[in-house]
Amino acid sequence: MSQRTERICNKGHHYFKSSDCPTCPVCEEEKKSKAGIFAPLSAPAQRAMEANSITSLEQLAKYSEKEILRFHGLGKASIPTLKKLLSEKGLSFKA
Numbered sequence: 239m240s241q242r243t244e245r246i247c248n249k250g251h252h253y254f255k256s257s258d259c260p261t262c263p264v265c266e267e268e269k270k271s272k273a274g275i276f277a278p279l280s281a282p283a284q285r286a287m288e289a290n291s292i293t294s295l296e297q298l299a300k301y302s303e304k305e306i307l308r309f310h311g312l313g314k315a316s317i318p319t320l321k322k323l324l325s326e327k328g329l330s331f332k333a
């Protein structure tokens with residue numbers, strides 16, 4: 239029988255872990271759902287979205303293609319992916 243100890247992560251989530259793994263499952267889930275919509279993008283492009291506080295496609299649609307390309311870490315290669323994501327929601331980049 240393994241020892242399960244209650245832990246509290248730095249965000250205040252309570253969770254039980256039997257290992258020494260410091261990963262909080264609640265935070266992990268939050269991270270996953272955050273990366274969710276932009277998961278098809280490269281890691282630098284995902285970070286660019288985060289750095290510019292873009293967490294939804296609706297927010298992304300407020301920008302023009304030119305503005306998006308100014309984001310650090312976001313290259314032209316990401317544009318077709320972003321356009322596809324937007325069109326799936328019936329959205330598009332600002333003209």
Ligand SMILES: [Zn+2]
Nearest residue numbers: 247251262265
């Ligand atoms: Zn947590």
